[in-house]
Amino acid sequence: MSTPMALALQTKGLTRRFGDLTAVDSVDLVVPAGSFYGFLGPNGAGKSTTIKCLTGLLRPSAGEISILDLDPLDNPVGVKKLIGVVPEDLALFDRLTAGETLSFVGQIHGLETTTLRERSEELLALMDLADRSDSLVTDFSHGMKKKLALAVALLPAPRLLFLDEPFEGIDAVASRQIRGLLKSYVARGGTIFLTSHILQIVETLCDQIGVIRHGRLVAQGSMSEMRDGTEDGRTLEQIFLDLVGAVPASTSSLDWLT
């Protein structure tokens, strides 16, 4: 008899409505502990709204959430101690320096001063931001802000990381560095819940995939399960396009375009 799979995250009937718009519609997510979960969907499918519900920024209209066996609605502070988040708007104070930002996060997580300093130095060096630790965030480029946001998410050593488009606007060198970092994080037992439009990266990193379309989860499982029953050699992009029902652009349209 097999032991039940330990879950880092599970939702049952997760729903979020904005007026008459249902942005997330009865989503049942299952994210095994220690997995690298890729959450995919076209623009406006409900990915970011789902992440906001999972991380406590939005209250679900219906449904249940369990994060590392805790209910974030009952114990929001307890859950937030265990997770790290890089949201789509990056969530950084414009007029704090990189060092002050890390200090702020470390202090609200209750880290000891020595630990906080050591981790901050290490993270800033890894993100190539060591010489910008006393620069204001407002003067950072988008890529630098993204790297700092990732450092902020990693600082308290979370057990579950939510990353909303972490590779968008990141240069190739930093992207490779971050991918290596995330892989080693998962190898050490951490769990990552990631959204990205760059399907090639998702394909190389993720072992679990969930696809959302019009607020509904249309597929979920391991990468091999996703490929089951499909032709050999199909890429994640082809599987994704089939699942979201993308219609190939008509060659006859826009014939005025030279």
Next chain:
Amino acid sequence: MLRTIRAFVWMRWRVVMNAFKTRQRDSLEQIARALGALAPFFMVLVLIPTVVGLSLGAFFVGFRMGAAGSVLIFESWAYLAMRIVLGVATLVVLIAPMVRSSRGTGSETTRLLLLPIRRGMLHASEVIGALSDPWLGVLFPALILFPVGLMAGGSLIGGAFSLVGSLLFFSVVMLAVSLMSFAIGLIFRKRNRAEWVMVAVITLLSMSGLILSGFSEGWEEDLQNKKDEVQSGLLLSSQQFDNAIPAATRLLPSEIFMRLVAADIDGDWATAGLQFFLLSMWAGVLYAGSRWTHTRLLETPETGGSGKTGAGLRIRSIPGVSADVSAVALATMRLALRTVRGKTGVYLNSVVIAMVYVLLLSELDLVLPHGIGYGMGIGLVGCIFSLLSLQPILANVFAIDANGLTLQMLGPLSTRALLRGKMVGGALLTAIATGLCFLAGLALDPSGSPVMWLAAILIAVSLYLTFGPLGLMLSAVFPKAADLSRLGKDGNPQPIAAFIGFFAVPLLIMPPALLMAVTLLVVQSVALTAAAAAVWFGLSVAICALSLRALEGLFERRRENLLLVATGH
């Protein structure tokens, strides 16, 4: 050309209307926005009578001058008043872009470069766009109706020439406003430079009256002379006015325009031609300057500046409070002190109040009650002014964090810790601002009983303890995405929050002020005054603690809306 202008007008209108469209906002936020939208409506209500009054006045004065065939009507006062009004109006429309100035406007201009419009046309569209400036809107009808009045009064040729002069003068003002807007936009291309320029502008505006009075010798005698003149009915003539102002002011566009009008009515065509030439020169110079600045604005990328604080990885905390409360408080204080509004709100009051004391109050010889000195008064008045000038922060303390609010909500921070952190952060800012005022007071006039100094400090602290929770409540109920480095409405809190906050400060100082007045003036006991201040302080602590607890539920209900507003959704 017309199609381009129509497209610009339509775009501005849609931007305003679309600001109200979103499914995600809750009903209270919609009400707050509607109330915020009423502010321009009230402005229009005020502007309409001003426009009508000014236009009718201009027509009437023009008619009388046309009928008299001279500008010297009503003891020449109408002519003098017109000169002053036009001079002041020109100054106001030039200052307005400075107050509206904001970082990011240049980016919008640069984005327009992507449109298939020549730069010259883009520049012309933006100059004509200055017509949307309400102050120019006030000026335009009056400038047109004045020559119309001249013609109606019988001075047909003079009126016709003056009409051309009016249009030329208006073009000069419009070009000057555009030049100012583009120059401010260019300054704002570099964040550090822009912030310091704005700090300097606020400082100058705040102190302009004091500096002028400081430089004018024998102002008391002047004041007395003016009073005597008014009482005896002897009014300043245009000639006297000319003698009183510097000769260089004759080259101001408003002065040239008025000389042009006078020459037109007198039929002195040589003088009229010269004034027309001078105005045309102004228009030419301003056009060239405006075009050059506009080109520079388009070609200059937006940069931040070094922005180095030298803080490195120093980890600080406030003793006596938990680490999370301390972190929120320090972040709040640092954020505020790195903005124009924060810097001026914290540092400027002590200087202004000290200058008021040095220039004006120290001359007065009032007999104060026993135990009281001017110094502690400076401190207390400073506390009131500090709270008023810190309103953009204290009455909008969540939304000004922008994306930083998301960071706080993602962290393991309880609502109680967040509220306490914000309260302590506001206290630090108010303490620095008020502390500087008390220090200035102590330096200028240390007289008074030490017990009364302590009582004054207790009352100042009490004022913050009662106002702080109200500020948090206003911040939670009426949030507004604001940039504290902007001077105009973009840096202000919601108008309704600002309105309540503005009146709450004097109301909250009333109880301790009354207590002090009774104990000092009626009972005449310093000890009793200090005791009353201590009692009020204790009561304020209780009010603050209870209010913070009550605010937790309110904050929880407003949490999502706060996030949406703060992050600009």
